[in-house]
């Protein structure tokens with residue numbers, strides 16, 4: 001069984017992003033970029049399935065600028081077998097990513113695609129569900145545990161009130177939540193080995209997809225700033241302030 | 250212009266985040282709602298009383314038990330012809346279903362809107378709420394999830410909408426509900442509570458959350474947590490507040506033993522009043538706190554309990 005894992009290059013989670021002065025976006029030049037943390041979790045899960053003999057091949061896909069190849073290298077160092085880079089100068093929104101992924105699924109015929117539940121830059125939380133819809137496949141979103149048996153997969157999901165388990169037929173889409181696993185660090189020998197693994201590069205046109213964005217960004221603004229308040233000296237003072245000044249209790 | 254809002258409900262209660270989604274939809278024009286499930290007369294009646302709603306579409310069938318994404322998305326798509334905007338709250342169900350609907354309609358969804366500018370233009374947070382993007386959709390239909398914390402919910406009563414049955418779509422052959430493990434609590438839900446008291450890694454273990462319980466009970470508060478506290482197994486996953494957990498904006502948010510990482514702040518910085526209790530006076534949480542108390546939580550919590558009990 002082949003597994004496809006899309007990995008997105010995003011601003012590192014430790015970076016506090018700044019809105020550009022002209023309001024056209026956020027400052028991304030000179031900012032540290034990393035693999036979306038949820039996608040590290042997806043790669044880890046796929047590689048574990050391969051190590052268990054359930055999967056035969058793990059393919060990492062990234063879409064965007066040429067530098068996304070670095071993100072693919074990271075996935076290869078974690079244990080993915082090969083990479084596909086879909087290079088696009090146009091900004092790719094989830095609908096376009098889902099369409100490109102569908103074209104790749106048609107070509108590669110995986111039984112499972114594991115995506116992140118959300119990318120930490122745009123926080124859309126959409127691509128996996130959209131890919132499932134386009135393929136007519138079932139979806140197991142926000143997964144904290146998956147188990148494959150025969151032609152089915154059991155997915156335990158993090159929902160608002162707790163956990164829920166679904167049984168899906170394969171092929172299927174899974175999106176990973178934080179508790180699915182703890183991703184490994186790539187070891188130096190594996191980083192070296194990853195350099196020799198193949199990455200195929202293509203363009204949206206090669207996959208017959210028109211990636212034109214449907215959402216235009218009108219402007220980006222700073223959110224309202226919160227001012228630091230005051231320090232209180234004791235619990236008694238805190239409670240008194242909450243009662244008489246803030247009037248919230 | 251008519252919108253359709255997919256409602257989350259339990260028994261005869263329409264969930265508060267869904268009432269916020271209705272409030273967002275009312276800014277766009279006429280609002281219809283959809284209740285889908287099995288044996289849902291009480292929910293349909295409750296939905297018909299929501300302030301501002303003119304029609305309730307009721308899809309009563311075992312197909313919609315457990316809100317599986319596949320049949321629910323098909324149902325919404327079957328109803329899309331009559332509605333310009335399809336909305337749901339950014340709950341586990343809304344986030345699961347709406348993007349699927351969007352893809353089936355060949356539409357780019359607009360996730361987690363915090364403001365409605367006009368029929369095509371919305372403001373949504375990006376980068377963990379560190380930037381607010383104004384986006385304009387060129388799609389004929391809009392598929393939207395709504396950040397509940399950003400809209401005051403409509404009243405649960407006052408409306409008198411008509412209830413209309415809709416035909417069920419086919420059952421899913423691809424996905425099946427197996428089981429659920431829901432955390433039981435008498436407390437209000439995190440996303441609906443007026444007061445939230447959250448604990449972080451500083452709590453050290455799950456047992457110590459018992460120090461928070463009587464305080465939460467006294468205040469009628471929900472209990473939340475940082476990711477670190479959830480990952481360490483102190484509390485269940487659905488307690489997590491933050492960029493990748495639940496977004497809350499209560500009147501009062503009390504952060505105990507939480508450092509204030511951007512991912513945590515993303516989930517609570519729109520609270521009206523923020524209190525932080527932390528023994529490290531340089532903890533970033535103090536930069537957003539209206540009232541900060543630099544003290545060891547193991548002495549502060551028993552004192553807080555006693556002080557609140559003083560009446």
Ligand SMILES: Cc1cc2nc3c(=O)[nH]c(=O)nc-3n(C[C@H](O)[C@H](O)[C@H](O)COP(=O)(O)OP(=O)(O)OC[C@H]3O[C@@H](n4cnc5c(N)ncnc54)[C@H](O)[C@@H]3O)c2cc1C
Nearest residue numbers: 006007063092093115116118119122123124125126127217
């Ligand atoms: C109006 C607007 C302006 C934007 N401006 C910028 C900008 O200036 N700079 C910027 O960096 N981004 C920008 N984006 C974000 C960019 O377009 C996102 O890649 C896109 O919207 C996908 O959203 P997401 O990654 O949050 O999707 P999600 O649905 O949250 O992603 C879930 C999963 O999908 C997969 N995935 C998503 N995208 C890719 C990809 N490209 N390659 C591989 N896997 C992927 C991953 O597995 C990921 O975990 C903008 C988006 C919009 C709507």
Ligand SMILES: Cc1cc2nc3c(=O)[nH]c(=O)nc-3n(C[C@H](O)[C@H](O)[C@H](O)COP(=O)(O)OP(=O)(O)OC[C@H]3O[C@@H](n4cnc5c(N)ncnc54)[C@H](O)[C@@H]3O)c2cc1C
Nearest residue numbers: 449450451475476477491492493494506507508513528546
């Ligand atoms: C992809 C991704 C998504 C994430 N999503 C979220 C999210 O949704 N929500 C979230 O919360 N985090 C999230 N995080 C994690 C986040 O970056 C932080 O790691 C996390 O919020 C830290 O939790 P904490 O404040 O409890 O722990 P710490 O940062 O370890 O802070 C503990 C605090 O407790 C204080 N303390 C310790 N002992 C005491 C004592 N006895 N008395 C008083 N104070 C004490 C310390 O001074 C310290 O400030 C995410 C991270 C990533 C990478």
